[in-house]
Amino acid sequence: MTTTLTITTPRPGLHEITDEVQAAVAATGVAQGLLTVFVQHTSASLTIQENADPSARRDLERWLARLVPEGDPLYTHTSEGPDDMPSHIRSALTATSLTIPVVNGRAALGTWQGIYLWEHRSATHRRSVLVSVLAERG
Numbered sequence: 001m002t003t004t005l006t007i008t009t010p011r012p013g014l015h016e017i018t019d020e021v022q023a024a025v026a027a028t029g030v031a032q033g034l035l036t037v038f039v040q041h042t043s044a045s046l047t048i049q050e051n052a053d054p055s056a057r058r059d060l061e062r063w064l065a066r067l068v069p070e071g072d073p074l075y076t077h078t079s080e081g082p083d084d085m086p087s088h089i090r091s092a093l094t095a096t097s098l099t100i101p102v103v104n105g106r107a108a109l110g111t112w113q114g115i116y117l118w119e120h121r122s123a124t125h126r127r128s129v130l131v132s133v134l135a136e137r138g
Contacts, residue, residue, distance in 0.1 A: 001028040002132040009119035009127060012083075014049065014057045017129065018114040022107055024131040031105050032136040038097040040128040043087035043120050045094035051114025064090055087120035094118060102133060 003024040009015050025035055039046050050056040068089045075085040098115065101108040107115070117127055 001030070002130055003027065005129040005131060007117050007127045007129055009044070009117065009121075009125050011124075012119050012122055013061045014047070014116040014118050016051055016114045017117050018051065018107075018109070021115050021129075021131055025102055025107055025133055026105055028133045028135075029105075030102055030133045030135045033102040034134045034136070035100045035102050035107050036097060036130075036132045036134075037100070037115060038130040038132070039117060040130065041091075041096075041125075043084070043091055044125070044127050045091045045096055045118045045120065046098050046129075047094055047116050047118055048098060048100075048109070048113050049116055050112045052112045057116075064093070068093070081122070083120070083122045090118075090120040102136075 005017065005020050005024065007015065007017055007020070021037055037046055049060065068086045070082045070086050077085040077088070109115070117129060119125060119127070
């Protein structure tokens with residue numbers, strides 16, 4: 001069972017989508033199984049990170065911006081602006097899909113874990129995120 005979430009990202013950075021994903025899982029009625037979350041873009045990614053202290057997200061965002069800066073003169077893929085190639089590199093360094101067990105009808109995240117869409121572009125974007133749940137045979 002697969003659902004497509006449309007997530008609007010107003011700015012670069014980590015945008016928590018845990019509630020949207022959990023609602024999609026619940027709508028399937030699957031009690032036990034396997035969840036796959038997949039972002040259908042090459043300039044955004046997914047991650048599971050701490051969702052209690054916002055400073056952890058800010059630190060991650062700053063770290064990745066320092067690691068892959070905009071305006072590097074070595075970039076040749078710049079047709080969509082100075083954030084174009086850095087967004088592809090940032091996406092390649094992170095993940096475009098996540099796999100999470102489903103237990104008792106919910107994504108089995110840890111106490112401080114949240115699912116995040118990581119927007120790597122500067123402008124507002126509408127991102128498609130597939131949420132697919134496979135039921136455990138029983």
